[in-house]
Amino acid sequence: MANVDVSSKFHEAPSHPNEGPPFLEDADGKFERYWNRASFRFSHKLSGHPLFELDSLVELSRRMPKCADFAYWSNGTEGPGNHWGTRGKSLSLPDTIAGIAENNSLVLIKHAWQDEVYGPVLQSCLSEAVELCGEQLRDDVILGNATILIASPNRVTPYHIDWDCNFLMQIAGDKKLHVFNGADRTLLTVGELEGFCSGNINSAIYQPAREKDAAVYDLGAGDGVHVPVHAPHWAQNGNNISVALSVNYELRSEHRKSDLYQLQHWGRRAGLKPRGPERAGLAWKAAAVALRTARGLRKLIRPSNDGVPTRWQPS
Ligand SMILES: [Fe+2]
Numbered sequence: 001m002a003n004v005d006v007s008s009k010f011h012e013a014p015s016h017p018n019e020g021p022p023f024l025e026d027a028d029g030k031f032e033r034y035w036n037r038a039s040f041r042f043s044h045k046l047s048g049h050p051l052f053e054l055d056s057l058v059e060l061s062r063r064m065p066k067c068a069d070f071a072y073w074s075n076g077t078e079g080p081g082n083h084w085g086t087r088g089k090s091l092s093l094p095d096t097i098a099g100i101a102e103n104n105s106l107v108l109i110k111h112a113w114q115d116e117v118y119g120p121v122l123q124s125c126l127s128e129a130v131e132l133c134g135e136q137l138r139d140d141v142i143l144g145n146a147t148i149l150i151a152s153p154n155r156v157t158p159y160h161i162d163w164d165c166n167f168l169m170q171i172a173g174d175k176k177l178h179v180f181n182g183a184d185r186t187l188l189t190v191g192e193l194e195g196f197c198s199g200n201i202n203s204a205i206y207q208p209a210r211e212k213d214a215a216v217y218d219l220g221a222g223d224g225v226h227v228p229v230h231a232p233h234w235a236q237n238g239n240n241i242s243v244a245l246s247v248n249y250e251l252r253s254e255h256r257k258s259d260l261y262q263l264q265h266w267g268r269r270a271g272l273k274p275r276g277p278e279r280a281g282l283a284w285k286a287a288a289v290a291l292r293t294a295r296g297l298r299k300l301i302r303p304s305n306d307g308v309p310t311r312w313q314p315s
Contacts, residue, residue: 021045023121024128024167024224031132036165036228036251039179039215044169046125047221051118052171052243054097057150060112061093072108080178080234081206082158100152100241107150113312122146123312125247129167130314137165140251144312151175151242159206159234161188161196163258164248166227170219173242175235178214182231187213193230194265197258204232229254259291 025043034040050056064070075090089096096105113122126144130137145164151157153173161182168177182188187210195203217225227233229251 020124022128023125024132024169026132031129031226032134035133035137035226036254038181039217039228039231040226041217042167042224042226043222044125044224045222046121046169046171046245049121049171051121052148052245054100054150054241054243056117057109057148057243058094058097060109060115060118060148061097061107064109064112064115070109070111072110073105075103075105077104078106078156078158080156080159080236081208082156097150100150102152104152104155106152106155106157107148109148109150110145112148113146122245122247125167125169125245126312127314129247130249137249137251138314140249140253141314142250142252142255144247144249144314146312147246147248149242149244149246151237151244153237153239153241155237155242157235159204159232160201161192161204161230161232162227162248163196163229163254164250165229165254166246166248167224168227169224169245169247170221171243171245172221173240174218174220174238175242175244176238177217177219177225177227177235178211178233179217179225179227180210180214180232182228184213188230188232190261194261194268196230197261198265206232206234256292260285263291 023045025045030040030042046052061071071093073089073091073093073096075088075096091099091103091105093107096103096107099105100107112118113126115122123146126146130141130144151173180187187207188204192203192205217223219225
């Protein structure tokens with residue numbers, strides 16, 4: 001991984017940015033009732049904010065660190081069954097954003113909550129979602145992140161699962177977001193989860209025949225959807241430029257499950273027949289604790305020196 005360019009305005013965001021009215025709305029208490037249990041619709045007030053206009057986003061892309069962890073983009077046609085990362089980059093990041101109306105691309109800008117200009121808004125959103133979900137999420141969060149998504153008209157975001165708990169806010173343009181039940185093992189199998197938790201980001205396979213089981217959200221500016229950890233989803237943009245914000249959190253409880261899936265994946269490859277994390281015995285759970293402890297010790301002995309900054313945590 002390339003070194004981070006610390007000459008930019010990153011790392012300068014104020015730590016207590018929440019002075020204006022809240023950006024997220026939760027009139028009926030869905031955040032606390034349903035977070036990480038089921039997808040749900042909500043509203044927000046980010047639409048029309050000048051930071052999410054293309055000129056501002058091009059400027060952000062120019063000053064952000066030139067590090068692979070800070071941006072993902074792909075140029076070219078996608079379908080729902082495609083894999084992440086199979087499309088190449090034929091344009092630079094600023095050129096991709098500036099020409100997004102014509103170049104059939106998808107851009108993800110990560111870690112912008114650390115930017116001097118974007119930090120106050122994105123950190124407010126990160127704090128607000130935790131506040132709305134309550135103590136249980138606050139206690140479970142390992143780290144948070146905010147990712148800005150910019151996509152061309154009619155662009156498809158392929159079917160995939162994520163390891164974080166996501167609050168997606170549509171800021172400009174419209175899209176249809178298809179969200180499936182991540183607890184349905186006839187759709188998302190133990191094998192797919194084991195593969196994902198062992199590093200295969202494309203292990204979840206799109207099944208067109210299961211489309212009837214998706215919750216399909218028609219999103220316009222001001223709409224948001226919560227997507228639980230491991231809930232499969234894909235998106236189809238409308239005939240306009242889409243700008244969205246994903247506020248997401250990695251959870252301690254989900255990391256524990258992920259360790260079990262990874263261990264059982266290794267066990268299966270060694271000829272064992274584990275029953276799946278939901279019915280894992282004490283031996284598997286003890287092995288998962290040992291794995292986590294070993295990882296923690298390795299970080300202490302050999303701390304990461306790749307320049308990637310610490311991520312957001314609730315105060
Ligand atoms: Fe996603």
